Amino acid sequence: DSGVTQTPKHLITATGQRVTLRCSPRSGDLSVYWYQQSLDQGLQFLIQYYNGEERAKGNILERFSAQQFPDLHSELNLSSLELGDSALYFCASSASGANVLTFGAGSRLTVL
């Protein structure tokens, strides 16, 4: 157990729908990162939050949004889902000033 908790583990939905993925970082970690990993693809950085504020943005689609709450958990919202959004979505966290990102087990999204 890495200490980073992601829910749900699996999610199946239909095109056009909206889903929310949730991440609780390791205790004490202020930074949260979201990554997308499609089948046989590398990890694509989506967005980073630090202590409630957006810190960096990667290749995140306009249909996707995220936020980090005062208790430091984060949610990734995916809307108007398309077949191509089917992927593993990983959350990672890091301590302030730390080098290493610790990943959660991921949420596998299947869009039918």
Next chain:
Amino acid sequence: GQNIDQPTEMTATEGAIVQINCTYQTSGFNGLFWYQQHAGEAPTFLSYNVLDGLEEKGRFSSFLSRSKGYSYLLLKELQMKDSASYLCAVREDTGRRALTFGSGTRLQVQP
């Protein structure tokens, strides 16, 4: 932007040594990371290099040459459980702590 290249697949024999190479082109550099990822599981941290040279950690070693934009991960005494993808990742020197990952090298260890 960043470009990170590593071989797609490699095969090695149990008990042998394998070297996985990674080359990168970045506008800035603030560290190179190696992660291991078993299929469908979370990536787990293996090593971190920010200065040139070799970092050794048990059966795993990682090397960095910043002038050449080159790193390698060396795995010794291969075990079947080492069959996994190995991800090379770079952090730019921008204050942004997010990592940019290569596509990964899928290593198959054979008996």
